[in-house]
Amino acid sequence: MxxxxxxxxxxxxxxxxxxxxxxxxxxxxxxxxxARHYYEHGADELVYMDVVASLYGRNSLLDIIERTSKEIxxxxxxxxxxxxxxxxxxxxxxxxxxxxxxTAAIADPNLVREAAKRFGSSTILVSIEAxxxxxxxxxxxxxxxxxxxxxxAYEWALRAAELGAGELMxxxxxxxxxxxxxxxxxxxxxxxxxxxxxxxxxxxxSPEHVRxxxxxxxxxxxxxxxxxxxxxxxxxxxxxFAVEGNVEYLSGRRAGFAKITPSSIEDVKRHLSExxxxxxxxxxxxxxx
Amino acid sequence: MSEKxxxxxxxxxxxxxxxxxxxxxxxxxxxxxxxxxxxxxAPTLHIDEEGICDACRHxxxxxxxxxxxxxxxxxxxxxxxxxxxGSYDCLVPGSGGKDSAYQAHVLxxxxxxxxxxxxxxxxxxxxxxxxxxxxxxEVGGFDNISFKPNGRVQKxxxxxxxxxxxxxxxxFILGQKNLGPKIAAKWGIELIFYGENEAEYGNPLADNxxxxxxxSYYTMEHLDEMYLGGVSIEELRxxxxxxxxxxxxxxxxxxxxxxxSNIEVHYLGYYLKWTPQESYYYAVEHTGFKARPFRTEGTxxxxxxxxxxxxxxxxxxxxxxxxxxxxxYDSSQxxxxxxxxxxxxxxxxxxxxxxxxxxxxxxxxEHIGMTLEEFDELxxxxxxxxxxVRDGGEWKLRHRVENL
Amino acid sequence: MPERGAKVAIVDYGMGNLFSxxxxxxxxxxxxxxxxxxxAVLAADAVILxxxxxxxxxxxxxxxxxxxxxxxxxxxRGTPLFGICLGLQLLMEVSHEFGEHEGLGLVPGEVVHxxxxxxxxxxxxxxxxxxxxLMREPRADGSDAWAGTWFEGLADGxxxxxxxxxxxxxxxxxxxxxRTRYGDVTFCSALRYRNVFACQxxxxxxxxxxxxxxxxxxxxxxxxxxx
Numbered sequence: 002m003x004x005x006x007x008x009x010x011x012x013x014x015x016x017x018x019x020x021x022x023x024x025x026x027x028x029x030x031x032x033x034x035x036a037r038h039y040y041e042h043g044a045d046e047l048v049y050m051d052v053v054a055s056l057y058g059r060n061s062l063l064d065i066i067e068r069t070s071k072e073i074x075x076x077x078x079x080x081x082x083x084x085x086x087x088x089x090x091x092x093x094x095x096x097x098x099x100x101x102x103x104t105a106a107i108a109d110p111n112l113v114r115e116a117a118k119r120f121g122s123s124t125i126l127v128s129i130e131a132x133x134x135x136x137x138x139x140x141x142x143x144x145x146x147x148x149x150x151x152x153x154a155y156e157w158a159l160r161a162a163e164l165g166a167g168e169l170m171x172x173x174x175x176x177x178x179x180x181x182x183x184x185x186x187x188x189x190x191x192x193x194x195x196x197x198x199x200x201x202x203x204x205x206x207s208p209e210h211v212r213x214x215x216x217x218x219x220x221x222x223x224x225x226x227x228x229x230x231x232x233x234x235x236x237x238x239x240x241x242f243a244v245e246g247n248v249e250y251l252s253g254r255r256a257g258f259a260k261i262t263p264s265s266i267e268d269v270k271r272h273l274s275e276x277x278x279x280x281x282x283x284x285x286x287x288x289x290x
Numbered sequence: 291m292s293e294k295x296x297x298x299x300x301x302x303x304x305x306x307x308x309x310x311x312x313x314x315x316x317x318x319x320x321x322x323x324x325x326x327x328x329x330x331x332a333p334t335l336h337i338d339e340e341g342i343c344d345a346c347r348h349x350x351x352x353x354x355x356x357x358x359x360x361x362x363x364x365x366x367x368x369x370x371x372x373x374x375x376g377s378y379d380c381l382v383p384g385s386g387g388k389d390s391a392y393q394a395h396v397l398x399x400x401x402x403x404x405x406x407x408x409x410x411x412x413x414x415x416x417x418x419x420x421x422x423x424x425x426x427x428e429v430g431g432f433d434n435i436s437f438k439p440n441g442r443v444q445k446x447x448x449x450x451x452x453x454x455x456x457x458x459x460x461x462f463i464l465g466q467k468n469l470g471p472k473i474a475a476k477w478g479i480e481l482i483f484y485g486e487n488e489a490e491y492g493n494p495l496a497d498n499x500x501x502x503x504x505x506s507y508y509t510m511e512h513l514d515e516m517y518l519g520g521v522s523i524e525e526l527r528x529x530x531x532x533x534x535x536x537x538x539x540x541x542x543x544x545x546x547x548x549x550x551s552n553i554e555v556h557y558l559g560y561y562l563k564w565t566p567q568e569s570y571y572y573a574v575e576h577t578g579f580k581a582r583p584f585r586t587e588g589t590x591x592x593x594x595x596x597x598x599x600x601x602x603x604x605x606x607x608x609x610x611x612x613x614x615x616x617x618x619y620d621s622s623q624x625x626x627x628x629x630x631x632x633x634x635x636x637x638x639x640x641x642x643x644x645x646x647x648x649x650x651x652x653x654x655x656e657h658i659g660m661t662l663e664e665f666d667e668l669x670x671x672x673x674x675x676x677x678x679v680r681d682g683g684e685w686k687l688r689h690r691v692e693n694l
Numbered sequence: 695m696p697e698r699g700a701k702v703a704i705v706d707y708g709m710g711n712l713f714s715x716x717x718x719x720x721x722x723x724x725x726x727x728x729x730x731x732x733x734a735v736l737a738a739d740a741v742i743l744x745x746x747x748x749x750x751x752x753x754x755x756x757x758x759x760x761x762x763x764x765x766x767x768x769x770x771r772g773t774p775l776f777g778i779c780l781g782l783q784l785l786m787e788v789s790h791e792f793g794e795h796e797g798l799g800l801v802p803g804e805v806v807h808x809x810x811x812x813x814x815x816x817x818x819x820x821x822x823x824x825x826x827x828l829m830r831e832p833r834a835d836g837s838d839a840w841a842g843t844w845f846e847g848l849a850d851g852x853x854x855x856x857x858x859x860x861x862x863x864x865x866x867x868x869x870x871x872x873r874t875r876y877g878d879v880t881f882c883s884a885l886r887y888r889n890v891f892a893c894q895x896x897x898x899x900x901x902x903x904x905x906x907x908x909x910x911x912x913x914x915x916x917x918x919x920x921x
Contacts, residue, residue, distance in 0.1 A: 002813050002818050002822075003825050004824075005824045005825065021571060021581075022574075022583075024570070026624075027567070045825055045855075053634065070717055071720075071721075074717075074721075074900065074901055075899055093711065096714065097711075098711050098714065121710075121747035121748070122821075123857045123858075146592070147590065147592065148584070149584055167821065174583065178574075196819060196820065198819045198821075199819075222824065246628055247565060247568075247629045249568050250568060250571075259576070
């Protein structure tokens with residue numbers, strides 16, 4: 002079974018942003034530029050998350066979805082602020098292959114069932130963003146990590162699968178952006194209990210972390226952001242700065258983030274292949290003309 | 291209809307919102323707390339003829355500054371004060387929040403200074419606040435002096451400041467502001483670094499062209515001019531039986547002492563371009579800082595000022611007194627730093643501003659010996675008629691910030 | 695007389711990401727139209743039947759639109775018909791997905807569940823979601839099964855993107871163009887039957903290799919004019 006490597010792009014307005022613990026709006030450049038770079042360098046799928054849509058009701062991804070789907074021919078999953086069947090339809094019509102639901106799904110789990118029926122299970126992902134509690138359980142959160150729900154992440158995962166979700170994306174908010182590795186316990190517990198694919202997200206700091214979450218965390222696919230974005234900063238950031246967004250980090254040309262080994266998709270896939278984890282990997286030397 | 295509405299605290303009658311951020315002219319400027327009485331008329335945020343507030347103008351100016359030159363000035367300053375005999379050469383007052391984490395770390399590990407950090411602790415530590423504080427010291431790596439004031443007196447003063455001024459944070463503000471110079475004087479440290487200059491938030495622009503903090507903020511000339519919790523020093527002693535000794539920690543050091551000891555106070559924000567959000571990243575990376583896993587009540591933020599349980603109350607009272615809640619403060623700053631657009635800020639203010647704090651309020655009330663009812667009454671009394679109106683059994687703001 | 699480019703009809707029966715199919719067509723210079731109109735389908739030079747979702751629902755909609763008869767006629771005439779994912783499955787005679795459903799009957803064979811694939815001790819998830827290799831089906835006479843098909847430009851073992859819980863089981867072994875292995879289950883991932891070419895994977899979501907399939911499709915449709 003080939004593990005999928007899925008770059009995750011957090012988008013605010015026209016910018017690619019990257020936070021820590023889903024917090025912070027550091028601008029790293031233009032999402033289209035990064036998306037194209039990842040497509041050309043072996044990404045299996047892409048995820049676009051509108052990180053502030055549920056916070057202040059702004060849905061700004063449609064443009065970029067349209068543009069992406071015309072030029073980038075790998076599956077695109079879109080999430081952030083999708084609240085209704087109409088929102089989902091609009092995103093799919095713009096060119097998304099799959100949609101990710103979190104806040105709206107927890108508010109009304111029936112939405113998952115309806116959406117799965119209407120658009121097909123495989124089109125509907127449920128995204129679970131969890132924070133570890135002092136007693137070792139994990140609580141699901143909404144609104145980009147801001148609101149607690151009282152829902153046990155594991156229970157919610159089982160329920161989402163029952164309601165017809167095609168895949169689950171499980172993010173550890175504690176690990177997200179820190180480069181400290183995935184939360185293996187969170188991932189494994191869910192991955193081993195649901196019959197649908199589970200995409201692990203949050204915490205990759207090195208290719209070894211990715212291997213770990215597949216082998217020990219039992220993830221079927223792995224999504225990552227910081228490790229890849231900081232890995233192609235030199236290539237993907239542009240000189241034309243956005244009208245909106247704070248670009249201090251970019252203009253300061255800082256080295257990166259201490260705990261993260263900036264990596265390419267190639268680095269990650271090579272490490273997986275060399276360590277017995279199958280993935281769609283064509284080593285550069287052996288690539289066909 | 292030109293009904294003349296009463297204004298409390300000498301606030302401007304007309305409510306004007308900045309056209310760039312979402313702050314209004316009702317925001318009081320920073321001013322010496324020990325002169326704070328019920329009838330004081332505090333200067334408030336100035337909004338110019340184009341509708342832009344001073345804080346936004348300051349942000350504009352920030353873009354024009356030659357930061358490389360400023361950094362050179364910092365390096366020069368550090369070179370002048372740096373000690374190589376093992377003693378402390380500067381003092382960084384702070385709490386281990388993202389800002390002081392950044393300040394202390396960058397001064398020590400980038401500019402080669404030997405800071406002593408000093409902390410005036412929160413009135414009531416939150417778990418995350420305390421963890422961030424210990425990480426600051428243990429992961430960041432700094433010597434620290436924390437001063438814990440007499441608990442009974444602090445409770446009394448906190449209660450009085452709420453009762454008289456609806457200002458829960460006064461003891462903290464006073465303690466924190468005044469601790470630095472005293473510790474510096476006692477330890478023979480001649481350089482104190484604070485973080486951002488007050489003008490970042492709209493205090494008079496004139497203050498900001500030099501880096502040295504206005505000495506009147508932290509010096510005391512005549513005891514008779516002093517008020518704590520809205521009560522004169524004299525009354526605190528005669529009516530509340532508080533000893534002068536218990537109050538000294540809240541009062542600034544005498545002018546002569548400061549002048550004698552040659553202490554200089556500088557803002558790091560003068561020398562290094564201040565982006566609070568980047569301080570967050572820096573603090574996570576270097577001092578083990580962690581945002582809270584839940585949104586702070588009254589705003590959308592998870593990492594701004596999260597170490598004191600009384601914080602939430604503080605912003606609730608600003609909402610009562612000035613119609614400005616925490617979301618307004620947080621989002622205005624982020625608009626100025628271009629993280630948010632004004633429309634986004636407006637949406638955030640509408641969604642979160644003035645949210646009544648629930649998480650810690652019972653504990654805070656118990657700590658200071660007040661009932662919730664009393665607190666609610668005080669809040670209602672503080673609502674200035676020119677800002678609030680009673681509509682259908684509910685309090686409503688007369689003016690809310692809207693999209694342009 | 696002005697040369698007319700080939701017109702492709704993409705059948706819209708309300709299921710699946712039709713836009714990605716259309717974008718792939720545009721990208722390779724094919725004039726493609728998404729349509730739910732059976733006349734447009736009948737008039738087209740080639741037809742693409744895409745789709746994602748449940749077999750039973752799809753057949754109901756196709757019947758309601760009159761598409762089922764249109765597609766049978768298209769196949770009868772010899773017009774190239776390209777089935778993708780659910781589109782492949784619909785071509786078969788019967789499906790066992792949630793009961794028994796009659797398909798279009800254009801290709802002999804049936805649709806069955808992927809099963810319970812395992813990879814060592816690990817139970818694999820169903821649906822299969824992800825990239826997997828198309829293995830060229832060996833021919834008894836040693837000939838290249840992909841020659842003259844829209845897979846001609848691909849290397850044996852090229853990976854494409856799959857998302858499915860059911861697979862086709864064609865009656866004629868000669869019809870199988872490619873197989874794919876998922877854990878310990880091997881299934882038919884592409885077939886050709888007369889003028890019908892179909893694959894379980896999504897070439898329009900399979901990067902440059904997938905686009906190659908579309909361009910070979912386009913090349914096969916191009917009028918044979920001297921340049």
